[in-house]
Amino acid sequence: MYANIIIDISHEMVDKPFQYRIPPDLEPEISVGIQVEIPFGAGNRLRKGYVVEVTETAEFDIGKIKDIAGVAAHGVAAHSRLIQMAWWLKERYGSTMNQALKTVLPVKQKVKPKQARFIRRALSPQETKKAAEEAAAKHYGARERLLKVLVDAEELPYEVAVNQMNLTGATLKPMVEKGMITLEAETVFRNPRIGGDRTSSGVELNREQREAVEDFTGRYDAGIRETALVYGVTGSGKTEVYMEMIAHVLEKGRQVIVLIPEIALTYQTVLRFYRRFGSVVSIINSRMSAGERYDQFERAKNGQVRIMIGPRSALFTPFSDLGLIIMDEEHETAYKSETSPRYHAREAAVYLAGLCRASVVLGSATPSLEAYTRALDGQWRLYRLSQRAKRDSRMACVHLVDLREELKQGNKSMFSRKLLEAMEGRLEAGQQTMLFMNRRGYASFVSCRSCGEAVKCPHCDVTLTLHFGQKLVCHYCGYEVKSPDRCPKCTSPYIAGFGTGTQKVEEMTKKMFPKARVLRMDMDTTSRKGGHEEILSAFAQGQADILIGTQMIVKGHDFPNVTLVGVLAADLSLYSPDFRCGERTFQLLTQAAGRAGRGGLMGEVVIQTYNPEHYSIDCAARQDYETFYRQEMVYRDMLRYPPGFQLLAIMVSCKSEEVLSAAMADFGRWAAAAGQPGSMGEDAGLKAEMIGPAQAPVYKVNDIYRKILYLKHENYDILVKLKNCMERKSRKASWYQQVMIQYDFA
Secondary structure, eight states: OEEEEEESOOOGGGOSOEEEEOOGGGTTTOOTTOEEEEEETTTTEEEEEEEEEEESOOOSOGGGOOBOOEEOTTBOOOOHHHHHHHHHHHHHHTOOHHHHHHHHOSSOBOOOOOEEEEEEEOSOHHHHHHHHHHHHHTTOHHHHHHHHHHHHOSEEEHHHHHHTSOOOHHHHHHHHHTTSEEEEEEEOOOOOOOOSOOOOOOOOOOHHHHHHHHHHHHHHHTTOOOEEEEEEOTTSOHHHHHHHHHHHHHHTTOEEEEEOSOGGGHHHHHHHHHHHHGGGEEEOOTTSOHHHHHHHHHHHHTTSOSEEEESGGGGGOOOSSEEEEEEETTTOGGGBOSSSSOOBHHHHHHHHHHHHTOEEEEEESSOOHHHHHHHHTTSSEEEEEOSOSSTTOOOOEEEEEEHHHHHHTTOOSSSOHHHHHHHHHHHHHTOEEEEEOSOOSSBSEEEETTTOOBOBOSSSSSBOEEETTTEEEOTTTOOEEEOOSSOTTTOOSOEEEESOOHHHHHHHHHHHOTTSOEEEESTTTTOSTTHHHHHHHHHHTTSOSEEEESGGGSSSOOOTTEEEEEESOTTTTTTSSSTTHHHHHHHHHHHHHTTSSOSSSOOEEEEEESOTTSHHHHHHHTTOHHHHHHHHHHHHHHHTOTTTSEEEEEEEEESOHHHHHHHHHHHHHHHHHHTSTTOOGGGTTOOOEEEEEEEEEEEEETTEEEEEEEEEESOHHHHHHHHHHHHHHHTTSTTGGGOEEEEEEO
8 A cells, every 4th residue: 555645844846745655554544634754855854744645556666665654643633625625725825735734734733632630439438438447547647538538529639639638649559559549530621711601592583584594494405505695784683593504504413613704703702602502612713722722623523512613724623524614704804814825714615615515604794795796696695684683773873074174173183073972972871882993003103203204114114103102013023112212314303103003092082081991902902812802701791981992893793782883094994005995994884883783772883084985985884785886896897806807916025136026027927928829738828917016015024025916817717727837937947945935816
């Protein structure tokens, strides 16, 4: 028997299977997905690798095929389905197979099991009592104390015996030898703490919710496995629809993955699912320890967990019979990986469901244009929820405030008069307010009023952000420095912070409302484990009147006592260098507006902007997705952007600007040549529209320069072939070893 193995080296030159002979004594242990150790290269240095195929056919000279050295001692076995998934990620998104394997194996190695030890009584109660009396007669005090406890208790935790009863191994060993006690251990899973008890069995659905659930379950029972989009306004009860669908799939004996975009959403989401389904629910996220993550996957393998909730890495839970993937807030950018392979969880979920004969249900109040277009075209099923689920819950009243007019009337504060008045009213009424600012820190940048120079990071092509305590921080590489008293360029003393971040908003809010209890939620306050849960739990329990935060506070949370949402600067995301900036702005503002008035009280939203006429802001204020979709699609079609066209970005980075320029010139030449009539072989007919090469929006990060080449085509498969063409050619280039290349399908 032979095994084809991917070597555990992240280098394109070894990104292919190598064949090894399976020694007869290892045959029972070798299967697809097992991590093994093999002799590699001329020096036969032991390397680790993953078995991707087992075969009886030798593909090379048998005399030159080496033997597998052994199975990796602490390796995690990959399910064969995950190997298929890794191969698909590699081919579709461009990466090494090893990078793809590490993506689908969120836990890279086995973690030492956590064990609970017990001292168990081996005698009858009467015999134990007699042994205690004998120990007392011989003045064996420690033995006597233990035996007296074991008369009434059959077992005792080992830690209690050692820490509270001062027993030692020297005391216990002779008792074991005499048959008085036994020492036993059992594996204990490190489970995440989930508060609350199982309390609900479901709620009464309204007509739209019921129709969606009945259509889904009917088609599921008929064996139809498809992708569906639940498009429902904020507060329309999408989660209740998910839970009814999940309950139906669980009744069929199958398992479910629930994807949420951010860790910040875990707290409330998991609580709702746990109250409905109990201990079969578990979570996975990057804040958990390696041991906790490993144990959750082990529990999923052995059937203790049937619903796994988490960000995109939860997609690779090793369920044996996956029946449904739910993807909440499918429009969120967090579902797109920022490292190779730069996959999108939505597309990966659809592919995985195809492998497992499972269904996919996407949900959003502001669907991505890609998802909504597919639903309108009939590729995916569409369920609409047009009304809020609670009868006493109405859509919030939204006010657009033109900050230009505020400035004309002498208001230079970050709070408009309308927002201040509304906040005062909420504080008097004992209701809660959320203030949304899409920027953390104290001020956005520090610059000189004399020469106009902004203080920039020496390693990145960005300005430093001012944080509380006069600390300047680069949000790209982490560089920190004390804010200067004088301009580094012209030595002028007229240097100060400009713009506003969440820390500055918090400070100003406390000044304006000294009696208000204020919480702040951003990357700085939630960086430690459990930070999200602490802040959200405190706010949910009414321990604060005002919650200030970045976009993590406006997504998916349900606080019945929040009746006011203030958006302090709606324009911040509108002019970012991204063709989706209008879509992102609309989604953020609509989601923010959806946080107000989710209980029985009427909600109010104040959106402050310098550009109230922009269609994305105007449509968000009116909660009008359909109008926004039509307007945005006009621009996308005119400019030949997704979803009508497909877009491939080839990003190259290098420490040398000269080498980078040479590499990008070659990429541009290859892309142009691939579409020429004279192209031969695999490159023929790969003509695509080309933009660039150009500098990345942030040209330098951590002393590394970056450039991008964009390729557009209506056919995704053509772009995949172009990507493969670029990979082949670049491996032969002289600069190949000096650059890092990433392929990103927008």
